[in-house]
Amino acid sequence: MxxxxxxxxxxxxxxxxxxxxxxxxxxxxxxxxxxxxxxxxxxxANAGGAAVLLHDPTRRTVLLTRQFRIGARLAGIDAFVIEVPAGMLDDASPDQRVRAELCEETGYRAKEVRKVLAFMPNPSSLTEIVHCYLGEYERGDKQGEGGGKEEEGEDIEVLEIDVDEAFRMVEDGRIVDAKTVILLQRLQQELS
Incomplete structure (x- = not known):
């Protein structure tokens, strides 16, 4: 000190x-x-996490997930939250973790991802830093089923959504997850 x-x-x-x-x-x-x-x-005291938003520029879609979140349920909103693939670092680098979570949750492998920002979701009560990435994908990049790890209690639905619809979902409150909102807004800026 x-x-x-x-x-x-x-x-x-x-x-x-x-x-x-x-x-x-x-x-x-x-x-x-x-x-x-x-x-x-x-x-x-959380070690942090990594999140990724993949965009298909040809078909103008994004890959998102939907899964149950107890915090959303207790807050009285739709407990099946639409999110970008993400996970806790668990002693991995953010680059490693984001690629592993992407494959586990969606079944897709990214050719390239780039870190665009890092943020603290709630610095008053969390030590967590979330490392955020953007990347591109196409249909041929799907390598597996996705859906998460059953042994970790995950039951993840994979969503492929039109990019403009995803932007509207942020505006009208259907997407409320902070990392997802931030990454979609970042993509929207880049596409403008």
């Missing part, structure tokens, strides 16, 4: 370590007036 660091971590307690460690973190923050204030927050 730097001498001039305005944050001092004074304690961490693991509250749960099932899906990702949930920590209660106590820290002191030096306020702008120079005084110190003690605070506590609960934070999920």
């Amino acid at each position: 730097e001498k001039n660091d305005p944050i001092r971590i004074v304690g961490e307690e693991i509250l749960s370590d099932d899906y990702a460690p949930l920590k209660k973190v106590s820290y002191e923050q030096r306020r702008r007036d120079g005084s110190w204030q003690r605070q506590q927050r609960e934070v999920y």
